[in-house]
Amino acid sequence: MGDRPIKKGEILTIQLDNLAYGGETVGRINNFAIFVPGGIPGEKVKIEVSEVKKRYGRGKLLEIISPSAYRINPSCNVYNECGGCQMQHVDYEEQLQLKRQLVIDAIERIGGIKGVNVLPTLASEQRFYRNKAQFPLGVKKDGRGNAEIITGFYAPGTHEIISNEYCQIQHPLINKIVRKTLQVLNDEQISIYDEIHHTGLIRHLLVRVGVCTNQAMLVFVTNGYHFPEGKNIAKRVMEEIPELVSVLQNINSQKTNVILGRETKLILGEERIIDYIGELEFEISAQSFFQVNTLQSRILYDQVIKYAGLSGHEVVLDAYCGIGTISLYLARAAGVVHGIEVIEQAIEDAERNAVLNGLENLFFYSGLVEEVLPRLTNDGVTFDVVVVDPPRKGCHENVLKVFGETQPERIVYVSCNPTTLARDLAALQEHGYQVVEVQPVDLFPHTYHVECVVGMHRKDT
Ligand SMILES: C[S@@+](CC[C@H](N)C(=O)[O-])C[C@H]1O[C@@H](n2cnc3c(N)ncnc32)[C@H](O)[C@@H]1O
Structure with a gap:
C-alpha cells in the first residue's frame, strides 16, 4: 500500500473541507483526500474507510460528531438509498453557496485561473422542477412468488432499483403518469427487460412534460420492435390522464447502459409536445435535448x-444548439444566427421552431461542431459572437482552436460541468480570451449539478 495513510476497514475521525463534483464531501488525512458521501463541508465526522486507491480513499459516514448548522432532515423517504439527489440534507441557501464554491475551486485548481469574478448562484424558485425523467423498470417478487413491476432510481453505483413513484424533484404530472403506466403494465402482465440475460421487452419509461402547457409525452423503450399491446396500453393511460398527448416507442435492442436507441415510432397521439421558454414556443421530440428545468432556463x-x-447586427454562432432554444433567443437580438447540432431530429425541431416563432434570420446545420464549424469558416463565415453549450465532456479541442484562429469578439460559454468548463476556459485563455464574469445558475436543486454561464472577451477588446 506504500505511502497511503489509511487502510480499508479503519475507523477514522476527519474534518470535511469542501464539496467535490459528484456530491461527496472531501476530508484529508496527511494531505490524502478521502471522499465521504452524505457529509457537509465544515463537519467533523467518524467514518469507516471503504475504499483505498493510489491517490484517494472513500469512507462511509458512521457518525456526525459536530454537525453543520446547514444540516436539515431530507423530506424524501428514500433519500438515503436512492442515487437521484445528493444534497437534500443541506439547507437550500447553503446548496447555492457550495455550488458557487465548487465552480471557484474548479476554475482555480483545474483551470489554473485565479481571481475570476464568480457571482452568487441564482436560485431556482421551483420545487418539482424536472420536466423529464427516465425510469428503469424491474420486477420485484414477494415471498409467495408473485411478481410486481416496479420503477424508481438506481441506488448509487448499482443497478438495484429503489422503488419510488413519488419523486420529489419531478413534475407532479410525471409521477402521475408513471404510477398509472405501472398499474396498466402490471394489469397487462407485460414482460420487463432483464439486463443480465438480455431478455424481456420494456427497459425504461421516459416521461416529458411541457411545464407551461401541461402537455405530456410517454416513451416506452423496448428491447426489440414487437410491442402489439402498445396501443391498448397507451389508450388506457391516456383515457385516465388527458394531459398525456403523445405516446411513443423507442427501440433499443443493444446490450448497453445507454437508455435510448436510434429509432422512435409513434404509438398514439402527437409526435411532439409543446413548451414555452419566455415568449418563445418550442416543439420537443422524444430524443431532443431540452433543459430539464423549464422556468429556470429562462433565467439562464x-x-x-x-x-x-x-446590438442587432452581429453574426452569431450557437454551437451545440439542440432544438434551437438559445439560437431563437439570440436571433431576436442579432443579425443572423448559425446553429450546429449533432442530432438530426433536434435540427428538424430547431427549423420548425424558428418558423413557429416567425424568425427568419437562422441557419441550422446537423453534424458534429468540430466538423461543421471548420467547414463554415473555410467557406468564409465569420462570427462576431459565439455561444457554446456543450455536453458534460465540454468542447472538442479543435472547436476551441477555430475560435483561436478566427478570433470572434465575445464568447459565451454555457456549461453543465465545472471541471470541463475549467479545462476549456484555460484553453480559451491560451487562444487570446479573458474571462469577464461567471454566473452559476441552479438548474438542478438537491443534486450536485450546477450550470454556469461565462462571459469572455477577446483580450484586445
Ligand atoms: C447541453 S445540450 C445544449 C442544447 C441547447 N443549447 C439547449 O440549451 O437546449 C448539448 C447539445 O449538444 C449536442 N451535442 C453533443 N455533442 C455534440 C457535438 N460534438 N457536435 C454537435 N452537437 C453535439 C447534444 O445532442 C445536445 O443537444
Whole structure:
C-alpha cells in the first residue's frame, strides 16, 4: 500500500473541507483526500474507510460528531438509498453557496485561473422542477412468488432499483403518469427487460412534460420492435390522464447502459409536445435535448443574452444548439444566427421552431461542431459572437482552436460541468480570451449539478 495513510476497514475521525463534483464531501488525512458521501463541508465526522486507491480513499459516514448548522432532515423517504439527489440534507441557501464554491475551486485548481469574478448562484424558485425523467423498470417478487413491476432510481453505483413513484424533484404530472403506466403494465402482465440475460421487452419509461402547457409525452423503450399491446396500453393511460398527448416507442435492442436507441415510432397521439421558454414556443421530440428545468432556463438564457451583448447586427454562432432554444433567443437580438447540432431530429425541431416563432434570420446545420464549424469558416463565415453549450465532456479541442484562429469578439460559454468548463476556459485563455464574469445558475436543486454561464472577451477588446 506504500505511502497511503489509511487502510480499508479503519475507523477514522476527519474534518470535511469542501464539496467535490459528484456530491461527496472531501476530508484529508496527511494531505490524502478521502471522499465521504452524505457529509457537509465544515463537519467533523467518524467514518469507516471503504475504499483505498493510489491517490484517494472513500469512507462511509458512521457518525456526525459536530454537525453543520446547514444540516436539515431530507423530506424524501428514500433519500438515503436512492442515487437521484445528493444534497437534500443541506439547507437550500447553503446548496447555492457550495455550488458557487465548487465552480471557484474548479476554475482555480483545474483551470489554473485565479481571481475570476464568480457571482452568487441564482436560485431556482421551483420545487418539482424536472420536466423529464427516465425510469428503469424491474420486477420485484414477494415471498409467495408473485411478481410486481416496479420503477424508481438506481441506488448509487448499482443497478438495484429503489422503488419510488413519488419523486420529489419531478413534475407532479410525471409521477402521475408513471404510477398509472405501472398499474396498466402490471394489469397487462407485460414482460420487463432483464439486463443480465438480455431478455424481456420494456427497459425504461421516459416521461416529458411541457411545464407551461401541461402537455405530456410517454416513451416506452423496448428491447426489440414487437410491442402489439402498445396501443391498448397507451389508450388506457391516456383515457385516465388527458394531459398525456403523445405516446411513443423507442427501440433499443443493444446490450448497453445507454437508455435510448436510434429509432422512435409513434404509438398514439402527437409526435411532439409543446413548451414555452419566455415568449418563445418550442416543439420537443422524444430524443431532443431540452433543459430539464423549464422556468429556470429562462433565467439562464437571459444571462446568455446579457453576456452576448448584441446590438442587432452581429453574426452569431450557437454551437451545440439542440432544438434551437438559445439560437431563437439570440436571433431576436442579432443579425443572423448559425446553429450546429449533432442530432438530426433536434435540427428538424430547431427549423420548425424558428418558423413557429416567425424568425427568419437562422441557419441550422446537423453534424458534429468540430466538423461543421471548420467547414463554415473555410467557406468564409465569420462570427462576431459565439455561444457554446456543450455536453458534460465540454468542447472538442479543435472547436476551441477555430475560435483561436478566427478570433470572434465575445464568447459565451454555457456549461453543465465545472471541471470541463475549467479545462476549456484555460484553453480559451491560451487562444487570446479573458474571462469577464461567471454566473452559476441552479438548474438542478438537491443534486450536485450546477450550470454556469461565462462571459469572455477577446483580450484586445
Ligand atoms: C447541453 S445540450 C445544449 C442544447 C441547447 N443549447 C439547449 O440549451 O437546449 C448539448 C447539445 O449538444 C449536442 N451535442 C453533443 N455533442 C455534440 C457535438 N460534438 N457536435 C454537435 N452537437 C453535439 C447534444 O445532442 C445536445 O443537444
